Amino acid sequence: MSQQIGRQIYLKREDLNHTGAHKINNAIGQVLLAERLGKKRIIAETGAGQHGVATATVCALKGLECIVYMGEVDIQRQAPNVARMKMLGAKVIPAKSGSKTLKDATNEAIRDWINNPSDTHYVIGSVVGPHPYPDMVARFQSIISEEIRWQLKEKTGNELPTHVIACVGGGSNAAGAFYHFLNEPTVELIAVEAAGLGIHSGHSAATTTLGTPGVLHGSKSIVMQTPDGQVVEPHSISAGLDYPGIGPLHAHLFASGRGRFLSATDQEALKAAFNLTRLEGIIPALESAHALAGLEQVAFPENSKIVVCLSGRGDKDMDTYMKHMTEFD
Numbered sequence: 001m002s003q004q005i006g007r008q009i010y011l012k013r014e015d016l017n018h019t020g021a022h023k024i025n026n027a028i029g030q031v032l033l034a035e036r037l038g039k040k041r042i043i044a045e046t047g048a049g050q051h052g053v054a055t056a057t058v059c060a061l062k063g064l065e066c067i068v069y070m071g072e073v074d075i076q077r078q079a080p081n082v083a084r085m086k087m088l089g090a091k092v093i094p095a096k097s098g099s100k101t102l103k104d105a106t107n108e109a110i111r112d113w114i115n116n117p118s119d120t121h122y123v124i125g126s127v128v129g130p131h132p133y134p135d136m137v138a139r140f141q142s143i144i145s146e147e148i149r150w151q152l153k154e155k156t157g158n159e160l161p162t163h164v165i166a167c168v169g170g171g172s173n174a175a176g177a178f179y180h181f182l183n184e185p186t187v188e189l190i191a192v193e194a195a196g197l198g199i200h201s202g203h204s205a206a207t208t209t210l211g212t213p214g215v216l217h218g219s220k221s222i223v224m225q226t227p228d229g230q231v232v233e234p235h236s237i238s239a240g241l242d243y244p245g246i247g248p249l250h251a252h253l254f255a256s257g258r259g260r261f262l263s264a265t266d267q268e269a270l271k272a273a274f275n276l277t278r279l280e281g282i283i284p285a286l287e288s289a290h291a292l293a294g295l296e297q298v299a300f301p302e303n304s305k306i307v308v309c310l311s312g313r314g315d316k317d318m319d320t321y322m323k324h325m326t327e328f329d
């Protein structure tokens with residue numbers, strides 16, 4: 001891929017983590033914290049099921065009760081992850097309000113949490129929600145950029161890349177990949193959102209382009225909403241990017257200009273996923289494929305050293321990839 005782009009590219013392999021994505025970094029941190037706080041009951045929300053599986057995995061290891069809220073629609077379309085959570089001993093409760101997807105599962109989880117404050121810890125899956133979650137989740141995920149620094153040093157003799165690229169749903173893998181470079185002005189931070197069928201198609205999740213300041217799930221950020229503040233349903237081919245907001249850290253990176261925000265369509269992400277698979281023998285998650293698609297949109301100077309955060313592996317997306325196989329033969 002470096003030869004194809006004509007620039008040196010490094011993949012940060014979060015896809016090699018147990019359970020197949022960066023989500024386990026945060027789940028381990030929060031469950032250890034819950035244990036320290038003496039909480040016996042763990043709850044979580046999940047969209048595609050990746051965060052639910054990561055949380056259920058850590059709870060199985062720690063012998064803690066685990067309850068996962070999941071939209072009724074998502075339960076139907078993500079059956080393998082629902083089965084994994086159940087096998088791991090978690091109870092999956094369907095969220096039946098609204099569009100019956102991630103936003104509604106998050107609402108239900110927050111409702112449970114505020115009704116059970118003494119024995120329950122809510123493990124939020126991204127850099128969203130009320131303080132201290134956006135800060136805490138970013139710190140747990142900051143292991144990504146901590147490792148990028150020493151791994152790059154090992155490979156190249158220098159721990160600073162010129163660019164770091166990551167996809168943004170809520171923004172946790174991007175926050176983790178950016179964290180230890182926030183105060184390194186020579187490192188350009190590039191976030192890629194999901195443009196779905198096209199930014200202005202009405203079926204998109206490109207929050208920084210389409211959103212306006214608002215409050216969602218307990219923090220002020222940029223939100224896709226109607227003029228009277230109703231959340232607009234997002235769309236992306238990748239369930240992990242299908243969220244109508246972004247974490248407040250990213251809203252700040254966007255507003256201050258420290259971060260550069262791009263978007264990739266469903267089709268561009270699919271193309272990038274097949275390209276990486278054929279060139280490198282790595283099947284990426286559809287979410288991560290958006291970061292790879294972002295590579296094609298930037299005119300990188302010569303001698304650039306670009307790190308792409310490969311947030312997860314593509315096993316969970318094989319159904320989608322199989323549907324599009326013939327387009328990329």
Ligand SMILES: *Cc1c(COP(=O)(O)O)cnc(C)c1O
Binds near residue numbers: 171
């Ligand atoms: C959940 C998920 C994402 C999106 O979540 P962020 O909080 O934006 O990182 C991205 N990639 C993978 C593989 C995921 O499972």
